[in-house]
Amino acid sequence: MSLLELDQLEKSYGTVSALSGLSLSVPSGCLYGLLGPNGAGKTTALRILATLLAPDQGRVVVAGVDALQEPRTVRQLMGYVAQEVAIDKILTGRELLALQGDLYHLPRQDRNHRIDQLVDRMSMGDWIDRRCGTYSGGMRRRLDLASGLLHQPQLLVLDEPTVGLDIESRAVIWEVLRDLRDQGTTILLSSHYLEEVEALADRMAIIDAGHVIAEGAPEALKRELGGDRVTLRVREFSDQPEAERVRQLLEVVDGVRRIVINRAQGYSLNLVVDGEHVLSALKQRLASEAFEVFSLSQSRPSLDDVYLQATGRTLMDAELAVAGQRDPKQERRQSMR
């Protein structure tokens, strides 16, 4: 049963379309990853879900409640951890959590008890009574996650929860998210870190240009691609002519696909093979022309390969493509009420 349904969401800012028919269904108790490059529409989708933004079209349903009809009920069901951590620098972390608890109408005793629990759980005890202005990015993120969890929401929504974080904070956050999932909380997180989605998500959607282009369990998505990724070297440092010769040799081997010469890696060759048996054929073919195999590594397809397959470019390239196009000032204005 799905706890969250996003149905054909459309949203434009002026002439720029941020979402174009985004649909998503998040099963109850699932840790769901939303993967996409910057500018794909992740934040817009999550802001609509958090009732901060009205879509031009489409429906949002959380636990059977229409978020556009009954936003207050949905706000109560949901914890939302935004990307830009807005914090009151003058308050201490504990005071901020207390404020948050009061905004969710927790009874005072429950509130304080909950705060103690979360401070303990997220190792915030050393600094929670200091003013937020002194916190590092990681501390702020942990505090923000704690404030999203204070009222024990059924659905936790996180926008890029570990972007730019130190390793310790990231580990704490990942662990907390896994625990929460194990205890039945449904979690939706957006990320442009492949390894984050890979490490955490039970299910995921790849989102590009405002809609979902692939959806499923990460393992299943990778399996669907088929084949293994192979990196091959015939010498430690090869050169272009040699690499070209090897490529021509291997192109005719049955079951070898998509051979790419990777200049940056000393003219190694990246290719896709359909199973073990192809490797021995490949080695035989090389031996017949007196090439040695200096190194050969084999790996299952990664999420990056999934992304590449779905969009025709790597996630990194997609990020670079939009890097210069975004206007932070414009985006800040859009998020301002």
Place this chain on the structure above:
Amino acid sequence: MTSPALGTNPSNSDNGSAIAELLQETFALTRRLFLQLQRRPSTLVAGVLQPLIWLVLFGALFSRAPEGLLPGGMSYGRFLGAGVIVFTAFSAALNAGLPVMFDREFGFLNRLLVAPLRSRSSIVLASVIYITTLSLVQSLAIMLTASLLGYGWPGAAGLLLVMVTLLLLVFAVTALSLGLAFALPGHIELIAVIFVANLPLLFASTALAPLSFMPPWLGWLASLNPLTFAIEPIRAAYAGPLDLSSVLLEAPYGSVTGTTCLLVLTLLTAALFLLIRPLLNRKLA
């Protein structure tokens, strides 16, 4: 150690009446503003210091004003006192929108808006409570200092009138400032408006000089200026026995009594709150 339950608590929806929830959230939001003030008291201090400097310097500047210039042979210090009290409350209230504007700009407002607030008017209400308290405390500080300087003290009834008058003015100006905080694009613009509005409104009122002292055009401005309608009742409260039906101001368009002054302030407050309501509804929808 057993790991504390982090997960879902389904029995977490309604724990009291709507009123109790409204009080809880308003109290929490107000408390935040006062904590900020307590830890960054510079606004409070500056808000008292500035009018105090006015009082001392302006009072000295005109202390040798010819006798008979002021109504009832009042000393200038005494005359100025009412103006400075009103100016204090006015300036404080004019800044009401600034914290709200910063919350908009830094995204803290979004944090409030994703919470299931019983009513989002609690955000506005907290600001009104905070700024009203702040400006009344500042005005009282000025009144006490003025009385130490020998500029007098209103009686009990007079004090009540002073407080009511200030409250009305503060409500009106707070509404205006909060409206601006939601209408303007950023704090730079808001500060610019505050800066531009502040002094001219003071000069074009009866705070520093009586109407009889002004050229006719300025007299017209001053007798339409809301500050004048706050200054005159307070000046009367300081001057002696309280009579709201007595004429406080001989405006170019006719005589203005104390009752009229309070009525005008009340209407102004109501009008401003009605005016900003659609804006707040839209921004906080």
